[in-house]
Amino acid sequence: MGQIDPAILIASLMISSTPILLAAIGELVVEKSGVLNLGVEGMMIVGAICGFAVAVETGSPALGFAAAALGSAALSLIFGVLTQILLANQVATGLALTLFGLGLSALIGQSYSGVKPPRTPRLDLGPLSDLPVVGRMLLSHDLMVYLSLALVVAVLIFLRRSRAGLILRAVGESHDAAHALGYRVVAIRLAAIAFGGACAGLGGAYLSLVRVPQWTEGMTAGAGWIALAIVVFAGWRPLGVLLGAYLFGGVTVLQLNMQAAGIAIPVQILSMSPYLITILVLVVMSADRRRAALGAPASLGRPFHASA
């Protein structure tokens, strides 16, 4: 059979990685604020159906994506209220959120299986998209792909360079100290949780509106868990998340392409390669213990109450 065209491969990997990238970059901000939300999978799938349903009803993918972000942000605030105000256990609540999200999405989605969503247009960059190699590879995607990349850069600048980002990190490192300085820990965390929810929702909607494009119950099939793992292995760094998501998506697409091209490598090795290589690279990257330790927010997963 034919050979693998690197340009096409990169184009496919960008599409394949975008849902995980969106979910992971959102979860990174949540965890940086000191909250561990294990409900990414649930928020993604709710985003997938909210986006799908609204896009189908209105005929506008853009409205669909907006609805996905809003719907999942609202869902994540259930988690926020339970863990930040009622001080419920974050791990248990996050898991419950995933189960709830899977059930809720199935309920909303009952009348949407077999329905086709409106086409999400590719961003028209005019002559740029027609450039050889680069045009096909990088400049002929839909807006969401670029938005996800812009989001990574925005989060990077926000966390490293902005005062608000510094406060968010302070809340994540030591909520008591931040509280003593007069920052509103709970409000900041709720905002971070809602942001994480919105990002996960966008990721889910990307799946149901662009990548597959259809609604099927349970269609995220574990993508949320991969996003969670990528945040940890990336050492809580935005560029690490980008690398992890693209690496995972890239090796997944590569192994499928290698099978399609009939390259003689045992299928088992190809199938496990995305997991293996992603873990391996990110472990090597975070091998410097001091730097890795700096990444993990010190208050991650710990409950905060002003009286404590």
Place this chain on the structure above:
Amino acid sequence: MSLKTILAAALVVVGLGGAATAQQDKVKVGFIYVGPVNDGGWSQYHHEAAVKMKEHFGDKVELVEQESVPEGAAAATAMTQMALQGADIIFTTSFGYMDQTIAVAEKFPNVKFEHATGYKTADNVATYSARFYEGRAITGFLAGKMTESNKIGYIGSFPIPEVIRGINASFIHARKANPDVQMSVIWINTWFDPAKEADATQALIDQGVDVVLAHTDSTAPLAVLEKSGGYGFGQAADMIEYAPKPRISAIIDDWAPYYIERVQAVLDGTWETKQTWGGIDSGMVVIGEITDAVPEDVKAEALQLEQDIESGAYHPFTGPLNKQDGSQWLAEGETADDGTLLGLDFYVEGLTGDIPN
């Protein structure tokens, strides 16, 4: 579940035990599905057949269903629960439930089990499957005729005989239709993961494939084909919403007659273990409408093929056929026996790549 309900349920089971061979007025029928019941494919068709069966019997049948049950330990729990709740017969509708079905059946000798697509039976475990390969001969033929790039692709789930039969049957008939055709096989190691099915379809398209056959449960491959161009088929379900293209035909499973027959046997007290393997002739495998995207003459040939298989005039595995390594499998005019087909673990000549094991 409280201890009291468990005990009560156990009593019911023991009580039923005495009456198992006699006629019954009412049966409780359990169904376990591997995917959601609206997956648009495999599980949905089992579910719809179960509902038809229930409608047929009305009040005589109480239907209990559990969907999205993963293959493995969780399946055993689901079956045990159904048995404890007093199910008389339990249909386990995925290949990967095989060992759990046998293990749970041992514990509940008075409950009857029916396992789809497996090969292990016991006194209270029957198996049933459809000769999907008969349908795949026809979709393979259509794929060979419709491809313009002479490259077709096949998305495989797990390397089990069922899937390997499908790959071979498709390929043999694609080659009959078009001697230059090449087929790439992608294994994705799951029955249901729309994103992965979509990525695999896209990878095939990127490699120049223009007709994709799938042996997974969702409609994702068709959704991608619709977006990127090319043809595909409904798998286990009609998937008519993607007609007239990319879906140009479909292999449909119709389980309802079998479910009605087997539940009737329980009602009559005549249920016995057996291995059922029904094809196009029994109505278990149905070829979905061939759409107008297919030229008239090709459609006529495909329908002729369907007729010949139905009447028994033609067997999809008829020699001369060689194995992948070039050694002889079937001599001129010889047809494959069911034993070999049920354990099929090799590709026929012309296919590339290895079967993972």
